[in-house]
Amino acid sequence: MDQDAIFDEECDYLFKAVLIGDSGVGKSNLLSRFAKDEFRLDSKPTIGVEFAYRNIKVRDKLIKAQIWDTAGQERFRAITSSYYRGALGALLVYDITRRSSYESVGRWLVELREFGGEEMVVILVGNKCDLGESREVEEEEAKRFAEAEGLCFMETSALKNLNVEQVFLQMITTIFDITNQRSLDAKMDETPINHLSNGKEIHIADEVTATKQKALEKKKVINAYIITIKYMYEGISTSVRTHDGAFDDFYITIGLLLRLRGPVP
Numbered sequence: 001m002d003q004d005a006i007f008d009e010e011c012d013y014l015f016k017a018v019l020i021g022d023s024g025v026g027k028s029n030l031l032s033r034f035a036k037d038e039f040r041l042d043s044k045p046t047i048g049v050e051f052a053y054r055n056i057k058v059r060d061k062l063i064k065a066q067i068w069d070t071a072g073q074e075r076f077r078a079i080t081s082s083y084y085r086g087a088l089g090a091l092l093v094y095d096i097t098r099r100s101s102y103e104s105v106g107r108w109l110v111e112l113r114e115f116g117g118e119e120m121v122v123i124l125v126g127n128k129c130d131l132g133e134s135r136e137v138e139e140e141e142a143k144r145f146a147e148a149e150g151l152c153f154m155e156t157s158a159l160k161n162l163n164v165e166q167v168f169l170q171m172i173t174t175i176f177d178i179t180n181q182r183s184l185d186a187k188m189d190e191t192p193i194n195h196l197s198n199g200k201e202i203h204i205a206d207e208v209t210a211t212k213q214k215a216l217e218k219k220k221v222i223n224a225y226i227i228t229i230k231y232m233y234e235g236i237s238t239s240v241r242t243h244d245g246a247f248d249d250f251y252i253t254i255g256l257l258l259r260l261r262g263p264v265p
């Protein structure tokens with residue numbers, strides 16, 4: 001089955017997740033390896049934001065994973081709130097050969113918890129594990145940090161395609177399990193906040209009601225996204241508008257990106 005056919009399949013869920021971490025840790029190549037099974041040795045730093053889709057099966061359900069990649073440079077932090085909005089998961093990436101990128105993990109985690117959802121699924125990822133001879137961050141040290149912060153942990157290599165599929169699937173499967181459980185919990189009561197017999201409250205967050213209907217609605221505006229980016233890059237003042245809330249966020253983010261980037265040759 002070709003990529004267009006896969007892209008057009010009706011999905012049961014649409015999950016948004018983000019990649020965060022310092023510039024140069026390999027976020028873009030992790031995404032490229034997962035989405036297209038490609039790796040670029042000449043990969044350049046991301047300008048603003050990029051995203052990719054991939055459809056995957058989880059427990060007999062078809063999920064469209066929408067993965068966002070952002071620049072690690074400080075000058076692009078203005079897009080932070082739009083970047084995190086609606087995200088259900090995150091891969092927090094550092095480079096095992098660059099101690100400084102690991103030391104930045106705490107700062108990224110603070111930002112993630114400030115702008116992301118309280119129950120976002122977060123996995124700490126030590127990338128470039130194929131470069132063991134240049135290692136500056138021991139695996140056990142990162143594991144201890146992840147455990148202390150309540151995070152999952154895995155080392156990967158986008159170059160050698162080690163654990164790339166596994167880390168994304170772990171994140172997406174965990175999101176699915178949480179979403180499914182909340183859907184079951186929500187059926188116990190029609191109110192947004194349900195009270196169990198022991199008095200415990202279950203808060204049903206809007207972000208996790210990622211239903212088939214929502215996935216289908218989003219699929220309808222993908223072409224609008226592409227047309228809008230084309231128009232904006234060509235300097236055409238008019239733009240495509242839809243009634244999709246996520247598109248509004250996307251439009252704001254991309255518009256800011258282009259202003260930061262400046263004229264396109």
